[in-house]
């Protein structure tokens with residue numbers, strides 16, 4: 390303990406200083422002595438643990454010493470010395486923070502007892518401070534770790550939520566790269582996917598990768614680590630590429646992780662994510678590796694589902710196209726009608742900011758909007774003369790029949806509703822439900838315009854096509870009554886008056 394505490398003795402009397410020095414032997418290391426305030430100043434400023442001071446000094450008093458001692462070391466323990474006739478000054482100093490008072494002449498036994506207690510008291514103060522400091526640091530550290538973990542969990546939740554809302558594998562890959570970059574601070578990330586045509590792996594998205602390396606097919610023989618990941622489906626972690634015998638490329642920590650899916654009872658690697666350059670000498674911890682596995686597993690499932698869904702969509706699309714073709718084949722006058730209506734609807738939908746999913750639905754609905762006519766005899770569909778009331782009623786059933794044809798396929802549920810309402814009118818006088826205004830699906834309102842436009846600008850069995858200016862007049866007559874005014878204005882601006890004629894118009898017999 391003696392080595393751990395410093396002592397300053399301030400008194401003008403050599404005999405008093407000596408008495409204190411002798412009483413302190415073994416309690417403190419090498420006491421420092423001063424005859425006055427000015428001589429004590431440097432020691433006080435440097436910080437002393439225990440100060441024994443006369444209250445009345447030639448150039449100051451005990452209170453000044455106490456103040457300077459606390460300023461130099463807030464844990465300083467101050468013992469005052471005073472003559473027996475100056476008790477009031479000593480009591481006042483006790484109130485101001487002195488630890489104890491010694492009366493002169495000093496008793497060696499009492500002085501040692503007081504010094505001993507002063508040393509113990511200082512040790513307790515020091516321990517308390519250490520405990521508080523440890524507690525404070527622990528608390529700060531805990532807070533930082535909780536904040537970091539909370540931020541990480543938030544990022545992962547956002548990642549999962551966003552992943553589930555994506556429509557394509559490419560979008561999922563881009564989200565994956567952005568997430569890894571944010572949570573791991575990697576400067577260089579690349580994602581390779583297996584191309585379905587050749588079975589080779591190509592970079593489909595990257596950050597920090599030289600331009601010449603991107604968008605090119607990778608020869609696995611040139612990339613032994615990636616090759617191993619593809620062959621084994623197991624993550625590879627190299628602490629330092631520069632020291633790794635498996636490759637002579639790059640340096641620093643490197644992780645290569647598979648994206649895989651189950652197919653025909655076995656796990657197939659369809660992609661690889663490479664992560665590196667976290668900053669010089671920053672390794673991937675076990676925690677990082679677990680995180681990378683979790684995120685990659687989630688991305689694997691999402692990409693696998695999206696890929697399956699895209700294949701399913703393609704298959705549905707083929708079916709939809711075949712149905713539409715079969716329908717239009719029954720009537721040479723309506724050849725290409727569904728495709729043209731679809732294309733016009735998609736132009737307006739795009740201008741209106743439809744999401745990818747909504748664009749898909751309006752496309753399917755456009756291709757199938759008249760599929761309900763498939764059960765109507767050709768004699769009615771292609772009748773050159775006016776339809777009877779009964780025949781007309783049969784024609785009017787086609788939106789409901791069409792909804793029934795596709796409505797049982799969950800994927801086409803939204804398209805089915807659009808089909809049901811493509812003959813509704815803004816003023817509520819349409820069919821089959823007589824819906825009015827915004828109660829009609831927006832896609833159906835757009836489709837009603839495109840359908841009418843195409844019907845009037847092409848030859849039909851019962852009449853010749855009308856000139857475009859007359860068609861425009863007819864459409865504008867229905868603005869706000871038959872048609873949604875906002876949709877009609879956009880249609881006129883972006884489709885009917887467009888100078889850039891989409892390729893589908895080429896399929897029409899003529900365009901004025």
Ligand SMILES: [Fe+2]
Pocket residue numbers: 758759787811812840
């Ligand atoms: Fe129709």
